[in-house]
Amino acid sequence: NAGVMQNPRHLVRRRGQEARLRCSPMKGHSHVYWYRQLPEEGLKFMVYLQKENIIDESGMPKERFSAEFPKEGPSILRIQQVVRGDSAAYFCASSPPDEVYGYTFGSGTRLTVV
Amino acid sequence: GQNIDQPTEMTATEGAIVQINCTYQTSGFNGLFWYQQHAGEAPTFLSYNVLDGLEEKGRFSSFLSRSKGYSYLLLKELQMKDSASYLCAVRDWAGNMLTFGGGTRLMVKP
Numbered sequence: 001n002a003g004v005m006q007n008p009r010h011l012v013r014r015r016g017q018e019a020r021l022r023c024s025p026m027k028g029h030s031h032v033y034w035y036r037q038l039p040e041e042g043l044k045f046m047v048y049l050q051k052e053n054i055i056d057e058s059g060m061p062k063e064r065f066s067a068e069f070p071k072e073g074p075s076i077l078r079i080q081q082v083v084r085g086d087s088a089a090y091f092c093a094s095s096p097p098d099e100v101y102g103y104t105f106g107s108g109t110r111l112t113v114v
Numbered sequence: 115g116q117n118i119d120q121p122t123e124m125t126a127t128e129g130a131i132v133q134i135n136c137t138y139q140t141s142g143f144n145g146l147f148w149y150q151q152h153a154g155e156a157p158t159f160l161s162y163n164v165l166d167g168l169e170e171k172g173r174f175s176s177f178l179s180r181s182k183g184y185s186y187l188l189l190k191e192l193q194m195k196d197s198a199s200y201l202c203a204v205r206d207w208a209g210n211m212l213t214f215g216g217g218t219r220l221m222v223k224p
Contacts, residue, residue, distance in 0.1 A: 031210065042201060042216035043157070056211060091156065095210075102147045102205070102212060105156040 002026070004094050004106035005074075012112045013082050021077040021109045025094030032075045033103060034067060037089045046090075049075060082113045116140045118215035120202050125221045126192055134187045134200050134218045142207025148176050148187045149201040151217065157201055161187065189220075197222045 005024040013019050025032050031050055035043040045059040049069040060067065064082075069075040079086055089110050093103035117139045126132040138146070145164040149157035163169055163178035163185060175188040187200055199219045203212040 033211070035214075043203075043214040045211060045213060048211055100145075101162050102145075102149075102159055102203070105149075105158070107156045 004029075004092055004104050006090075006092050006106035006109050008109060009107065010110050010112070012114060014114055015083055016081050019079040019082050019086070019111055021079075021090050021092075021111070022074045023077070023092030023094075023106055024074040025092075026104055029094035029096050029104070031095045031097065031099075032069050033093045033095075034075075034077050035091045035093065037091060037108075039088075043091065046077070079111075082111075084113050087111055087113045116204055116206070116213035118202055118204055118213060120200075120215045120218045122216065123219045123221070125223060126189075128192055128194060128222055128224050130192050131188065131190050132192060132220065134189070134202075134220065136185045136187070136202030136215060138183050138185070138202070138204050138215075140183070140204055140206070140213075143180065143204060144207050145205040146176075146178055146185050147203040147205065147212060148174075148185075149203065149214075151199045151201060153198075160200075192222050194222050194224070196220065 007022050033048050034046040037043050047060045047067045048056040064080045066078045089108045091108045092106045095103045120136045148160040150160050151157040161176035168177045173190045178185045199217040201217045202215040
């Protein structure tokens, strides 16, 4: 049973380009969460999704950022017109419904904006 | 909202015991979690407390006092491989989202 799969592991983008981060949850997990981690800081919640629905996007910047979790395929975190301040590690986590013991995290995508 | 505080850094000696504290102020509470995160890697689950008291799991134990908004993670017989960041997280009342503290970076020295 594969864990939470994120790709790419490392992504370099120039300022103004788009970044697409992918997350495939564990088998049987229908809830996906995206977190951002700046260097030397904790994990900051961005968005919580279930299949085809955004449940909570209170941590998502209002502009340039969007997320989806389609019926088929991975969850996508999309950052348009990236800026240097977007450089961070982006972690995806997944859980089944009614999970007691929290999430399982993926290995993250490290985005560097040059 | 949630506010979670933990020390930024701690240092301890191999073989010793270390206690990492976490205090929280929340508008709703449905469990407290500790995760371990090695540099450049994913956080991994260590422990979960929802009722007051001590949960022991091998060399690691976690304590919760809901009335005080306080938890600690106790690491015994420290090993060099325990050098990592330890993240305290609180689950909201809806039961889904985890809010994380800033993490405590633990350095274990020989």
